Amino acid sequence: MKTVKIIGVPEHFNFPWHLAMEEGAFEERGIDLQWTDVPEGTGKMCQMLQEGSADLAIILTEGIVKSVVEGNPVKIVQKYIESPLLWGIHVGAKSKYKDIKDLKNTKAAISRYGSGSHLMAYVHAQNNQWNTQKLEFEVIHNLDGAVTALTQGTADYFMWEHFTTKPLVDQGVFRRIGDCPTPWPCFVIAATDQFLMAHRNTLGHILEVINLYTEEFKSIPSIDRNLSNAYEQKLEDIKEWLSITAWSQSQLHANTLLEVQEKLKALGLIEKVVPKEKILY
Structure with missing residues (x-):
């Protein structure tokens, strides 16, 4: 069993991961996926990836792009949420x-x-x-x-x-x-360079599983009620959130990455725009 440490915010966006873990979908592939909630959000998660205390993160696009441009040895391996936050x-x-x-x-x-x-x-x-x-x-x-x-x-x-x-x-x-x-897709899946070098096949299995779950997520019977209970949200709020949220199963487009970098540079938040190969897996 391969142990993989994954981090994300304790929010409704990440419910597909918890569902897949509860149903043993990763274990079936020989993966012990260990989830840690990070209520402090993206800044803290960037730090954890850099320190090597996490292998994967479900993280805000603009935050991880800034962190990688500044030298964090991490790559975006896929979009997670297509819609804006x-x-x-x-x-x-x-x-x-x-x-x-x-x-x-x-x-x-x-x-x-x-x-x-x-x-x-x-x-x-x-x-x-x-x-x-x-x-x-x-x-x-x-x-x-x-x-x-x-x-x-x-x-x-x-x-x-x-x-x-x-x-x-x-x-x-x-x-x-x-x-x-946000002017772009809001959440991506990021992995440390160290993890990518050593466990490329494991990553492939993880993405296959989560993509199956996110593709079918909205059509799961009573998913709105389950989300409402799990996150103590009103049912009508969850329904509204589901109606404006779209998951993704593909990589972030190079043009979108350029748009994010150019916006961050124009705002004085990064000093330079780097080639897509530095950021995208």
């Missing part, structure tokens, strides 16, 4: 800010530098023609940290996946004042 823009329930324009020159809560919440704050600022040089950040590590920061006023707004944060909006902890979709 819908980033909700949140303020504390008692915040004085009512509108997106009110957030100009205020402080954003981010899980860590290089994370999606950090990078998308730049995309959002550019969308609103704000000066991205003036962005300020408060590192809050995870969702609990964001609740504390927005409630106590150490940060002014927080960008996180719309449906993951919706229970906090429903409970009156956050107010959502807008959304910002």
Whole structure:
């Protein structure tokens, strides 16, 4: 049995992996897939891949591209989610800010530098023609940290996946004042160069299994109810999320990768655009 360490966020996007593991689909191929939830998100996962404490990650496209350009020995092996990620823009329930324009020159809560919440704050600022040089950040590590920061006023707004944060909006902890979709497919599967060199066949088996599950995922009977229960989300929210989410079974297109790199470079988040071979497996 080959042990493979895989990491991802504890969110509904990754339910196909847990389903496949529960049903023994990887074990049937001789693979002991060991999943670790990383609530801190993409910045932390990039660090874990670099340190070698994980072999594979389900990770945000823009975050892993930035990390690889900066020297992380990792490759994108496949797209995972084809559709954009819908980033909700949140303020504390008692915040004085009512509108997106009110957030100009205020402080954003981010899980860590290089994370999606950090990078998308730049995309959002550019969308609103704000000066991205003036962005300020408060590192809050995870969702609990964001609740504390927005409630106590150490940060002014927080960008996180719309449906993951919706229970906090429903409970009156956050107010959502807008959304910002990613301009590209949001999640990819990434692997360390070390893993790719040593276990190419194992990776092939893992991708075959997960692609079978994601192809059929939406047609599984009562999948919406299962997701609702597993992630403590309202059924109508899960149905809406499923309707706008598409999984992928193919590699990230070179043109899309170039678009991501050019956007990050224009925002001053990477210094150079590298050839696709440096990033794509």
